[in-house]
Amino acid sequence: VDIELISDRNYFVFQPLLPEVASGVINAQDAVTPLRLLLPKVKVRLAEVKGIDTQAQTIQLVQGRQRILHDLPYDQLVIGSGQITDLSMFKGFEQHSLTMKDLSDAYLLRNKVIQNFELADVTDNQELKKRLLTFVVAGGGFSGVETIGELQDMIHQTLRYYPRISKQEVRLILVQFADRILPELPEKLSLYAHNKLVKRGVEILLKTGVTSATSTSVTTSHGDVISTNSVITTIGNGPSDFVKSLGIELVRGKIPTNRELQVEGLNNVWSLGDIAAIPLEEKGKYAPPTAQCTVREARLLANNILADLKQKPLSSFCFSSKGALASLGGYSAVGNMMGINLYGLPAWFLWRGFYMAMLPGVATRIRVALNWAFDYVMPRTIVHMEQAKPHACRYMHFAKNDVVFHTGEWVDGFYVVVDGELQLDVSENDGTPAFSRTFETNGHWGERTIQNDCMTTGTLTAMKDTVVMVIPKEDFVRMRQAMPSWDSYFNNLDASKYSDAILEIERKNVE
Structure with a gap:
């Protein structure tokens, strides 16, 4: 096999x-x-x-x-x-919220929290300071509760390094649409988790949803506007x-x-x-x-x-839960195992043991166990290490005879010739004639391929040393949507400048 x-x-x-x-x-x-x-x-x-x-x-x-x-x-x-993650039904969330799906999401959240504390530590603007120190988590299921629990624990341990920020200035808000958090667990455990988080300073808004977000606020379903630039969403799939x-x-x-x-x-x-x-x-x-x-x-x-x-009978899926556990941070957890409710430190130890057993690979288990051990005796780092952000537009250099794109590739952006010369060669194929076109300084290529979300129909080659500016595909689409005059320019370009191959793809897409 x-x-x-x-x-x-x-x-x-x-x-x-x-x-x-x-x-x-x-x-x-x-x-x-x-x-x-x-x-x-x-x-x-x-x-x-x-x-x-x-x-x-x-x-x-x-x-x-x-x-x-x-x-x-x-x-x-x-x-x-x-x-x-699909946040399309929440206005502004795609642009102004963090998610918790992948490793990069956790890394971004960590850097966001530390950066906000650094900025709040030096500002004299009280409104800005309030916004920087307010953190909102949308979703009160396992991911949301565990995220805000760990966030509270991290902030609690971090505050000592920022003497100009008091505990009372930090707001942690958990927004839950249902009438209780952790609805997957028995109500008694949900109430315990609710009270535990509230005691540690977390505000919990029940029967409340989120409707929109901006770079400076989030709006709830009740119309309340919360001033914050840190929204973490665990909803929307x-x-x-x-x-x-x-x-x-x-x-x-x-x-x-x-x-x-x-x-x-x-x-x-x-x-x-x-x-x-x-x-x-x-x-x-x-x-x-x-x-x-x-x-x-x-x-x-x-x-x-x-x-x-082997042409043998198939088995049907049956499932009965062995239980569920949720960490609340701060050496506390809640869980129900085999019908038995567990709280506090015992549940937390069981939670760690359970996930240790489920971790894939011996090496990963050892590394995670060492991390947990070090957390008991060593302070957590507060290093702000932001990843380098590439420019939206970038320049690329091609030597003479370099192939920029081969036939049948997915393009990564819109290409503008800054200096030099490119040539597009499309071979005869399935009844469409061969086509050739030269792009000199200020010439551009890729708009039709991006518009039709298709592969390249020809080979693009540098005829001499050439410098091009590349606008990423997603940014090019956004610019056309935001600037009607730009969109009109591309829509009204002479069709004779394009190969029959790309025009045929366009016709099929329209049909």
């Missing part, structure tokens, strides 16, 4: 540890496991999935430096891509583009499967995890998106694929 894993990153991150990465308990690099180390008998392919042709049983993916579209055939396909393109009706944004984890209506396609809507025995109930549930799904799915290959 040949098994291949396609991922757009070469590591696995255990999401329950992200709040501790954000608070500085665990080093970022110690919370991840390289996929090639974790899965030595599995081929790992670093690539981005663009689509799936279930009729031809091929996956369309982009890989490598040239980002050329490849078709990868499969006999059995498992979709376990998880969900992406949705399917990725390639999942939407499958052509099947999604259930709550998830891929519908039967109880054997086969995708409804598709042959040889399976799904599990956060992206799968797996029905349980009780009608109308679906498998919860938790780690313990996904681990059991994975075991069943592997056995069912083997059974399918």
Whole structure:
């Protein structure tokens, strides 16, 4: 059996540890496991999935430096891509909130908190200081509660280094749409967690949603405006583009499967995890998106694929929770294990032991255990180490005869010739004639390819030493949307300047 894993990153991150990465308990690099180390008998392919042709049983993916579209055939396909953050229904949240999905999110949050404290420490503007020291977490489920708990613990330990900031000036606000936090746990545990967080200075707004965010505030469903520049959201999930393109009706944004984890209506396609809507025995109930549930799904799915290959009966998925635990930070947690409610320090020890057992790889477990041990005896670092941000527009230099793009690549931006000369050559193909065009100083290329979200139809070559300015694809689209005159300019360009190949793609898209 040949098994291949396609991922757009070469590591696995255990999401329950992200709040501790954000608070500085665990080093970022110690919370991840390289996929090639974790899965030595599995081929790992670093690539981005663009689509799936279930009729031809091929996956369309982009890989490598040239980002050329490849078709990868499969006999059995498992979709376990998880969900992406979708904040489109919350105005301004995509631009002005932080998420807790990946390692980079935890890293950004940590730097944001430290940066805000540094800025608040030196400002004389009380309104600005209030905004900098107010932190809002949207969502009172496991992720939201654990995030604000670790955030409070981090701030509590950090305050001693900032004598010009008092404890009373810091606001931590948890916004929960439901009538209690941690609704997945028994009500008694929710109440304990609520009281524990409030006692530590966290404000909890129940039966309250968020509607919009700006760079200086967040607005709740009750119309209250909270002055802050730090909004962390643990809500808003949705399917990725390639999942939407499958052509099947999604259930709550998830891929519908039967109880054997086969995708409804598709042959040889399976799904599990956060992206799968797996029905349980009780009608109308679906498998919860938790780690313990996904681990059991994975075991069943592997056995069912083997059974399918051997033409044996498949097994149905059954799930009964062994319990759930939530860390509140500050050496405290709540949980329910086998029907027994647990609180405080014992629950916290059990929480750490439980997640230690679930961490993938011995090396990762050792590193995380050492991080936890050091946290008892050593102060957490307050180093603000912001990652370098590349310029939105960049310059690139090409020597004579350098190929800028080959045919069939995905473009990364809009190209403007600053100095030099580029030549586009499109070969005759499927009835479309050959085409050639030269771009000299101030000439531009890529607008039609970006507009049609397609691959390059020809080869772009530097005819002499050339300098180009590149505007990233996403920024180019935004500029066209924000500037009607710019959009009009590109819409009214002479069609004869473009190859029949790109115009044919455009015609098909319109149809």
